[in-house]
Amino acid sequence: MDKLRAKLLAFPAADINTFSKGKKRLQKVFHRDRVEYVDKDPEILVFLTGGSERVALQSVRENGFYLLLATGTDNSWAAATEVKAWMNQNRISSLLVDFTSFKAIEMVEYLHAIKSGLNRLKGQRFGLIGEASDWLVNSNIDPFIIKTKLGVEQIDIPWSKVNVDEVKEVAPEYMAFFKHSDTKSLRETGRVYEAISKVVQDFALNAVTVECFSLVTSRKTTACLGLSKLSMDGIPAGCEGDTCSMLGMMLVKEMFGIVPWIANVTHVNSNRVLFSHCTIPANLLVNFELNTHFESGKGLAIKGNLKADEVTILRLDHTLSKLFVGTGKVLDEPYQKMGCRTQLAVAVPPNVIDYFTNAPLGNHHLIVPGNLSLGLDIAARILRMERV
Numbered sequence: 001m002d003k004l005r006a007k008l009l010a011f012p013a014a015d016i017n018t019f020s021k022g023k024k025r026l027q028k029v030f031h032r033d034r035v036e037y038v039d040k041d042p043e044i045l046v047f048l049t050g051g052s053e054r055v056a057l058q059s060v061r062e063n064g065f066y067l068l069l070a071t072g073t074d075n076s077w078a079a080a081t082e083v084k085a086w087m088n089q090n091r092i093s094s095l096l097v098d099f100t101s102f103k104a105i106e107m108v109e110y111l112h113a114i115k116s117g118l119n120r121l122k123g124q125r126f127g128l129i130g131e132a133s134d135w136l137v138n139s140n141i142d143p144f145i146i147k148t149k150l151g152v153e154q155i156d157i158p159w160s161k162v163n164v165d166e167v168k169e170v171a172p173e174y175m176a177f178f179k180h181s182d183t184k185s186l187r188e189t190g191r192v193y194e195a196i197s198k199v200v201q202d203f204a205l206n207a208v209t210v211e212c213f214s215l216v217t218s219r220k221t222t223a224c225l226g227l228s229k230l231s232m233d234g235i236p237a238g239c240e241g242d243t244c245s246m247l248g249m250m251l252v253k254e255m256f257g258i259v260p261w262i263a264n265v266t267h268v269n270s271n272r273v274l275f276s277h278c279t280i281p282a283n284l285l286v287n288f289e290l291n292t293h294f295e296s297g298k299g300l301a302i303k304g305n306l307k308a309d310e311v312t313i314l315r316l317d318h319t320l321s322k323l324f325v326g327t328g329k330v331l332d333e334p335y336q337k338m339g340c341r342t343q344l345a346v347a348v349p350p351n352v353i354d355y356f357t358n359a360p361l362g363n364h365h366l367i368v369p370g371n372l373s374l375g376l377d378i379a380a381r382i383l384r385m386e387r388v
Contacts, residue, residue, distance in 0.1 A: 003033070003034055003035055003036040003112075004034055004035045004036070004043050004044060004108070004111060004112055004115065005035075005036060005038040005041060005042045005043050005044065006026075006030060006035050006036070006037055006038065006042055006043070006044035006045075006046055007037070007038055007039065007042035007044070007045055007046065007059055008022050008023070008037060008046050008048055009045060009046060009047050009048060009049075009052035009055050009056050009079070010022075010048045010049040010051070010052050010055075011049050011050065011051030011052055012051070012055065014048070014049060018048055018049065019048070021048075022046065022048040023037070025071075025099070025100075026046065026069075026099060028105065029069070029099050029104050029105050029108055030108065031108075031109075034108070034109075034112045035108065035112075040059070041059070041061075042059050042066075043064070043065070043066065043067065043111070043115075044066070044067045044068075044069060044108070044111075045059065045066055045067070045068050045069070045080075045083070046069045046070075046099065047068065047069065047070040047071075047076045047077070047079045047080040047083075048074065048076055049074040049075060049076055049079070050074065050075025050076065050078050050079045051075070051079065052079045053079050053082050053083055053086075056079070056083045057083065057086065060087070060092060061092075062090075062092065063092075063384070064092065064093075065093045065094065065378075065381045065382045066087065066092070066093070066094040066095075067094070067095055067097070067107055067108070067111055068080045068083065068084055068094050068095065068096040068097070069096075069097060069098075069099035069104055070096065070097075070098065070099065071098055071099060071100055072098070077098075080096055081096070084096045093381040093382075093384070094381075095107065095377075095378065095381070103374075106374065107374070107378065110374060110375040110378050111378055113255055113256065113257075113375070114255045114375065114378055114379045114382060115382070116254075116255075117251070117254035117255035117256070118150075118254070118255070118379075118382065118383075120254045121150055121151060121152060121250060121251065121254050122150070122151030122152075123151060123152075123153075124151075124152050124153070124206040124207070124250065125152070125153045125154075125155050125203070125204060125205050125206055126152060126153075126154060126155065126205060126206060126207035126208060126209065126236075126243075126246055126247075126250065127154075127155045127156075127157045127199060127200070127203055127205045127207070127208040127209070128154055128155070128156050128157065128208075128209055128211075128241055128243065128246075129157045129158075129159060129161075129162060129196070129199065129208060129209070129210045129211060129241075130157075130158070130159050130210065130211030130212075130214055130241055131211050131241055132211065132240070132241035132242065132243070133211055133213060133240040133241055133242075135240075136240060136241065136242055136362075136363075138318055138361075138362045139242045139243070139244045139245065139318060139362045139363070139364060140241070140242070140243045140244065140318060141243045141244060141247065141316075141318050141319070141320060145319060145320055146243070146247060146320070149320045149383070150247065150251075150320070150383075152247065152250065154243065155203055155205065157199060157203065159211075159214060159215070161199060162195045162196060162199055163195055163198070164191050164192055164195040164219065166195070167191040167194040167195050167198075169194075170187050170190030170191060170193070170194060171190070171194070174190045174193060174194075174229060175187070175190060177229070177282070178190075178225055178229075178282075178290060178300075180290045180300065182300075185221070185300055186225075186290075186300060188219070188221040189221055189222060189223075189224070189225040189226060189300050190225075190226070192215065192219075192221060192222070192223050192226045193223075193225065193226030193229055193230070196208060196210065196223065196226055196227075196230065196237075197226075197230065197233075200230070200235055205235070206235070206236075206250065207235060207236040207237065207238075207246060207249065207250050207253075208230065208235065208236075208237050208238075208246075209237070209238035209239065209240075209241055209242060209243060209245070209246040210223050210227065210237070210238070210239055210240075210241065211240065211241040212224075212227075212239045212240060213240075221300075222278070222300060222301060223239065223279075224239075224278040224279045224300065224301040224302060225290070225300055225301070225302065227239055227279040228279050228280060228281050228282050228302055229282075231249075231259040231279075231281035232259075232281050232282060232283045234253070234259070236249035236250050236253050236259050237249075237259075237279070238262050238279075239262065239277075239279050240364075242262070242364050244315070244316045244317070244318055244361075244362060244364070245262045245315075245316075245364045245366060247316055247320070248260070248314060248315065248316045248366045249262065249366060251316075251379070252314070252366065252368060252372075255375065255379060256368070256372060256375060258368060258369070259281050260314075260366040260367055260368045261277065261279075261280040261281065261284060261306075261342075261366065261367040261368075262277060262279065262364050262365075262366055263275035263276060263277040263280075263342075263344070263364065263365060263366075263367055264276055264277050264363055264364065265356060265360070265363055265364075265365060266336070266343070268353060268356045268357055270353065271347060271348070271350075271353065272328075272331060272345055272346060272347050272348065273313075273328070273345070273346050273348055273352070273353075273356055274333070274336070274343065274344070274345050274346075275313075275343065275344045275345075275346065275365065275367060276336075276341070276342060276343040276344070277341075277342060278301030278302060278341045278342065279301070279302070280302055280304065280306075280342045282302060282304065284306055284307060284308075284369060285302075285304035285305060285306060285307060285342075286304070286305045286306070286307045287304060287305060288302050288303060288304030288305075288342075289303050289304070290302065290303070291303045291341045301341045302341060302342055303341035303342055304342050306330065306342075306344050306367070306369065307369060308330055308369035308370065309329065309330055310327060310328070310329055310330065310369075310370060310371055311327065311328060311330060311344070311346060311367050311368060311369055311370070312325065312326070312327050312367070312368045312369075312370065312371055312372040312373060312376070313325070313326045313327070313328065313346070313348075313352070313365050313366070313367060314326075314365065314366050314368070314372075314376060315360075315361045315362060315364070315365045315366065316361070316385075317361045317362075318361075318362070320383075320385065321385055321386060322361060322385055322386045322387075322388050323376065323379075323380045323383075323385045323386070323387050323388070324355060324360075324361055324365075324387075324388050325372075325373055325376045325377065325380070325387060326348055326349075326351075326352040326355065327348075327371050327373050328346035328347050328348035328349075328352065329346065329347045330344065330345070330346060330347075331345040331346065331347050332345075333345040344367065355388065359388065361388070
């Protein structure tokens with residue numbers, strides 16, 4: 001992506017020395033490869049002094065997002081506060097932070113990563129193999145909305161285009177990575193992986209979501225390992241034909257460089273949420289073993305332990321107008337036999353419990369190691385989504 005555009009603001013009669021000193025103070029915040037100084041169309045407004053309010057408003061567009069940077073000297077913060085209030089009143093999204101703080105550095109880094117990621121996302125294509133699973137009654141997005149909001153194209157692909165029977169060889173790397181005593185079952189999952197990989201190549205896809213239960217029914221095998229491997233290969237791969245989760249996976253991958261885990265909300269109590277599912281990217285795990293697919297008892301699926309002490313939980317709604325973001329601490333809980341193979345218990349605050357029990361956006365949620373709350377907050381503002 002091009003560099004972020006920052007504008008320095010001071011009272012109209014300020015001399016050149018004011019701006020020179022401002023640039024010097026900003027050296028730790030603005031990496032020269034990521035930020036440039038401009039007079040027009042900025043994304044970052046830097047308040048150096050008071051009396052700069054009117055100058056700031058001349059640079060503001062109705063639908064933009066602005067990072068406002070100020071300090072506690074020379075009435076800088078006072079000017080930024082006035083502009084922030086005006087922006088709020090006019091429904092222009094912005095964040096205000098002290099540019100002498102570490103948080104300012106973090107915000108600028110996130111802003112660059114998110115803007116770059118959203119630019120990369122435009123023009124990408126994801127495949128929906130089969131149809132959305134029948135039980136996903138609130139997890140699919142109109143392709144027109146996807147194209148309009150994110151610039152991403154949905155490609156509908158029937159299962160007849162996935163030629164598993166034509167796959168004669170499975171990559172030795174796949175067999176070695178997932179090694180299992182039942183070599184025949186493992187090879188069958190490998191053939192599914194190879195067939196879906198060919199579809200990804202043939203249709204020039206950047207991501208794929210698969211209506212997988214018809215595969216279990218027709219071939220007595222699963223796509224779980226293949227989807228895990230595709231995500232590890234850098235191709236976000238979701239299941240059950242869930243396009244809400246697919247778009248979330250693509251967003252997180254492009255903005256933060258990691259393909260998240262799509263998981264069921266298996267149970268919620270007063271202070272923790274239990275997640276489970278069978279398709280987690282294996283590179284997110286400390287260790288793993290293979291088991292059968294939970295619901296069918298067929299094929300192979302991944303059972304492992306997530307490599308994280310803290311996680312971010314997120315979910316898009318079916319109109320791309322809302323984004324849920326929560327964080328929590330990973331708990332050590334006994335394995336539940338009546339749940340999908342990889343499981344994760346997360347201690348969360350009361351507001352997150354309230355969301356899951358009273359206002360969830362759907363069942364599937366995405367799990368990402370670490371705390372990406374600030375970055376996702378910025379992303380929601382840029383995309384004009386309500387954060388819930």
